Structure formats: C-alpha cells, structure tokens
Amino acid sequence: MTGLRARAVPALLAGAVLAGSALPCGPARAETVAGTAKAVEGDTVSVNGTEIRLFGIDAPDRGQTCENVRGQSYDCFALSSLALERLIGGREVSCEIKPSVGTAKLGVCKVEGRDLAGMMVNAGWALAYRRIAQDYAAIEAQAISRRRGMWAGRVEPPWQWRSRRIGAKPETPDGG
Numbered sequence: 001m002t003g004l005r006a007r008a009v010p011a012l013l014a015g016a017v018l019a020g021s022a023l024p025c026g027p028a029r030a031e032t033v034a035g036t037a038k039a040v041e042g043d044t045v046s047v048n049g050t051e052i053r054l055f056g057i058d059a060p061d062r063g064q065t066c067e068n069v070r071g072q073s074y075d076c077f078a079l080s081s082l083a084l085e086r087l088i089g090g091r092e093v094s095c096e097i098k099p100s101v102g103t104a105k106l107g108v109c110k111v112e113g114r115d116l117a118g119m120m121v122n123a124g125w126a127l128a129y130r131r132i133a134q135d136y137a138a139i140e141a142q143a144i145s146r147r148r149g150m151w152a153g154r155v156e157p158p159w160q161w162r163s164r165r166i167g168a169k170p171e172t173p174d175g176g
Helices: 002-021 076-088 116-123 137-145 158-166
Strands: 032-041 044-047 050-054 092-098 105-111
Touching: 032 050, 032 076, 032 105, 044 092, 050 116, 076 116, 105 116, 116 137
Parallel strands: 050 105
Antiparallel strands: 032 044, 032 092, 044 050, 092 105
C-alpha cells in the first residue's frame, strides 16, 4: 500500500496543477450588450429586449412630478424618458455591463461613443446617483447652475421620492 500511495500522491498533485492551469487568470472580460435600443425610463434602456439600468444615475420614477419655473406641476418621469429616447435617436447602443447585486443589469451605455448617463445628467433629466458612483457629480453641478431640464424648476430626488412613498427614512445621494 505504501508504494501505491507514494505513486498516487504525485499523480494527484500533477492533475490538480493541470486542472488549475485551465482556469482564467486575469480580469474577466466584461459582458457587452449592443444593438437597437429604446428608452424604458429616464435611466433604463432596452437593448434587443435586455433591460439595462444606466450606471451611476437616477431619474424620476413613474408617477413622480416636478415643478416648472412657474411652480406648475408636470410629469418629469415622462419628460425624462422622452429625453433619453431622443438621445438614443434610433441609433445602435452599446452597453458594458457592470457587476451588480440581484437580477437587474447595470451598465455604461453609449451611443456613437457618447455616454448616455452623462448626457442625461448634463441635460438635467437625470441625477447623479452618488450612492453608487461619483462619476456624474460635477456634470450635475453644471446642469443645476445652468438650470437645465428639471433644474429649471424644482425636483425631488427620486431616491427621496421613493422613500417618502414607502414611509421610510429618505436616503441621501451619497448613501447616508
């Protein structure tokens, strides 16, 4: 038995080393989804039937209203969704999917090389979602100072609107 064991151990070790060498070494390649797209909401696109939430931003939810410069209420969900649809403009969209928790896909989506999330924040129809990333905070500050989109009047951040609707303590954009 000792002789068999002496021959088996090196063989098992060699097999384990060879099996381990077949594993990928280095960063995993990011999943990319590309094709015909349409806006689902102001922060969500559907690319060839796959829904992808735009990474790093938040836009008004269905039923959420904002106030224009004259204090009149309007459907900012609908206008935000329309703004995203116009930015897509029937062109192909390419999304690099980010690792995420749960079933929702998060991605950085581009049309003709331009970041859709950044364009939405710049136009004032989405907010930087600092709880996830700081990527768009400076762009949002410019949109606010130039009173673009929703910033021409009053907007309740979507995360506060959601929290208020469910009676929870409102979260802050930086996760607090």
